[in-house]
Every structure is written in structure tokens, then in C-alpha cells.
Amino acid sequence: MPLPVGLLALQGDFEMHRQALARAGLETLPVRRPDELARAGGLVIPGGESTTLSRLIDRGGLRAPLREFVSSGRPVLGTCAGLIMLSRGLVGERHETWHGVQPLALLDVTVRRNGYGRQIDSFTEDLVLTDGLQDGGPCRAVYIRAPRLEDIGPGVEVIARRPDGEPVGVRADNVVGLTFHPELGDDGRFHALLSG
Amino acid sequence: MFPWVNDEAQELMRRKIGLAEMLKGGAIMDVTNADQAKVAEEAGAVAVMALERIPADIRSDGGIARMSQPRMIRQIQDAVSIPVMAKCRIGHFAEAQVLEALGVDFVDESEVLTPADEHNHVWKWDFKVPFVCGCRNLGEALRRIGEGAAMIRTKGEAGSGNIVEAVRHMRMVQEGLRRLTQLRDDELMAEAKTLGAPVSLLAEIKKTGKLPVPNFAAGGVATPADAALMMQLGAETVFVGSGIFKSSDPKPRAEAIVQAVTYHDDPARLLEISMELGEAMEGIDVAAIPEDERLASRGW
Secondary structure, three states: OOOOOOEEEEOOOHHHHHHHHHOOOEEEEEOOHHHHHOOOEEEEEEEOOHHHHHHHHHHHHHHHHHHHHHHHHEEEEOHHHHHHHHOEEEOOOOOOHHOOOOOOOOEEEEEOOOOOOOHHHHHEEEOEOHHHOOOOOOEEEOOOOOOOHHHOOOEEEEEHHHHOOOOOEEEEEEEEEEEEHOOOOOOOOOOOOHHH | OOOOOOOHHHHHHHHHHHHHHHHHOOOEEEEEHHHHHHHHHHHHOEEEOOOOOHHHHHHOOOOOOOOOHHHHHHHHHHOOOOOOOEEEEEOOOOHHHHHHOOOOOEEEEOOOOOOOOOOOOOOOHHHOOOEEEEEEOOHHHHHHHOOOEEEEOOOOOOOOOEEEEHHHHHHHHHHHHHHHHHHHHHHHHHHHHHHHHHHHHHHHHHHHOOOOOOOEEEEOOOOHHHHHHHHHHHOOOOOEEEHHHHOOOHHHHHHHHHHHHHHOOOOHHHHHOOOOOOOOOOOOOOHHOHHOOOOOOOOO
């Protein structure tokens, strides 16, 4: 019996991820405490508000355990705010302490939060995927107050782009980060990456 | 699910509901200026509601309560990176248009403001900006969703510091949802007539047992335990209006309510986060508020 996929359930759309993982045939485990993280075989950091997630990670004593979890090589998926938390830093912030967001620096990318604007600028669009993900036809992506990827480090592979070529999904070893929300659609191919 | 609108409006609705999904498991706080908004963001609020006067003051000041000054909302948008919500009067679609032009992330068509239309609510499908609306029971929730609301909240009794009405409204909605899952198909139309709600939404809920949009709590939350109570009764996020900035200790109280939402089912943790707090806002017995001054009875 494989270990369940942990869902970081501090704040955000973790319930949508639970449903998406269930459709992919994967068991899940909500994670709000370090001991729960130790029982997970993979991890999803969901969409939500990065300012809130960052603070709850620290208040819950989860920063070091999360870093150890990712270093252990188990599969990790971060969407939207989850990608922001995985990144090594933010750009384009007006506030010098980034409104209190302290990324975990587990993925060698920088991110611009709310990169397209406010909610009225949110959009839906088809993705252009790399070879390994193309099976299954077109993939519709939902972007909600989405971040944009800025600097992408040399060890990081782009796995999804917008039609104009802009990178929106990346992978480095066991860590996948997406600026959009596959959990809000019914396409399961990104969640299948967590089957390990 | 919404056969009365076109495909484009339905795809837009997915993004509107999408933002509401991102706000789940959080606390949304009323703020009246940029400094309060920063306190809310630092405490971990998932969004702020920008308004000139919090409900407790609207209640004591009297007069006509309208949409807030756009300049004040803009200052709050400039101060924080979390979503900024603002209220329009029930049925006042021109106020909603102004708020959309300002780029607010959510519009609350709110009974806290003086209603502009006693018969019609805003047809929310006409907007790109998502709307949240209050309800007292399932029929009211489904009428608002039918008009295009992407998030539902209990009305509670805003500005009272008294959770009793929010509990009543949340229980009414949950009871209505449970009841629908028990009905036979041939009973759905009669139930739609009773509720005054679209039958297509009833048919969907019969299958899922849930509202088709997130269901949040509002109106009377003053303590971490109030937030935990509403979450355990089925709320997915909590709005806190007067409860924070009318208390003796806004910053620690705001932080405590954020954590109480996340750890709502962990009494040991709730005890720990409630331990150091000062005085909560002074409350009002809802029964002592005359019928015609109760905010929850505005709208239908």
C-alpha cells in the first residue's frame, strides 16, 4: 500500500486537490502538523493566499519539516500560491519585505505575484505541454490572480507554456510548480505526477 | 448547471468560483483604512473588506449607508497584496459597476448597506468581477447563486458581536442541503416551488449534497471560538467584521482568528491561541434589536 499524498491544509483550495487526486486514484492525508507530514508519500501545496500560507507555515512549525520533506526526494506539486512558496524569491514587489511572504527556496525560480493583475484579469486558456505530458489532448488551464515565472534556473525544466511561449509550469527533479490551477479543471495529468 | 446563461458566462463563473476556492480556510476582515488593512494582512487574513464604517458603527450612526469612497478603497488596494473586497447596496448595479472599474477582487452585495432596490438584486452574470451575497436559508442562497453569486455567506446579524443569527442561518442552509439529498426526483419541482429557487440547482445539489459555490460564515464573529464554531457547522471561511477592530486587542485577535479557522477542530490548539487575548467587542442581544433595525431582514 503506497503512502497517501499529503495535502498542505493550512489554507486554500486543498479540497479541490483532494478531489483531483481521488480522480487519479490517489489517497490523500491533510497535513497541518509536522507529524502528519512524516506520514505522507508526496505533497501538494495548494493555491490560496501566499501571505497567509507563509505565516501559517511558520506558526505551525512546518518550515524545516517541509524543507526536509522536499530534500528527501518525495514528489511535490505546488500550484499558484504553492509555486510562490516553493520559489527562491519574489520580484516586482512594492513592499520591501514582500508583505511577509518568505518562500521556502526549494525550486530555483523567481516569481512575480499577481503577475497579470487583479481578479478581473484572471483568464482561462489552453496550454502547450512538453512531450511527456502531451498524451490526453489539449489541456485547459485556469489562471486566478496568477503569478508569473521570472528567472528560471539552469537545472529547471519548463513543462508547460502559454500559446505565446511564456513558461507557466516547471519541474526540477521531484518538484513541480505551476502558475495555474489543474485542480479546478478535470484534467488529471499533473496530479498523476504525484503517484511517484 | 446554469442553462439560463451562455457558455462564456459559465466559463467566467468557473474563475469567479475559483477565487472563492482560494479563499477557503481563511479569515476575511473588515477594514476602514490602509493601516487596518496592513494589520489584517500581517495577521494572515486571506482578504480584506474595505468599508468606511464597520457594521457596529453603521448601526449606531444611523442614516443611509452607501458604497465606500473609491479613493479610500484605492488606498487599501495600494497597501496590501491580498484580495480587496468592497460592498455595494442590494440592487445597486451602478455602484457595482464603479467597484468593478476600480478593480476590486470581489463585490459584496450587502444588507449592511441601505438597500437601493427592495425587489431586485443585481444580475451578477453581467459582471466580470465575482460577487458574494448573504443568505438566511437555502432558498435565499440559491436565488443569489441563480443571479450569478460566486460565493454565499450567512447574513448573521452584522455589527452585533452576537453569533446566534449566523448559527441559525448556517444550520438552515445545511438542513436544506441534507433534505435535498433525501428527495425523490419527482419531489424536486415542488421543493423548488417551496424554496423559490431554480430546479436545476436543486437537481445538482441532490447529487452532490453541497452548494455549487463556497459557503462562508459572516455576521457576529467576535472570538476564535466563534470562528471554530462556524467552521465546524460547515462554513468554509469566516468573515470578521466589527469583531477585530472593535476589540481591545486587534492585532493578536486577528492572528488568533486566522489560526482558529485552520485548527477549528483542535480544542487544545484553540485553547492555546485564545489564552492571551483581551476583551472581545461588547455584544448586542439580537432580541433587543427592533425587527425593522435588523440588517438580516434586508433582501429576500
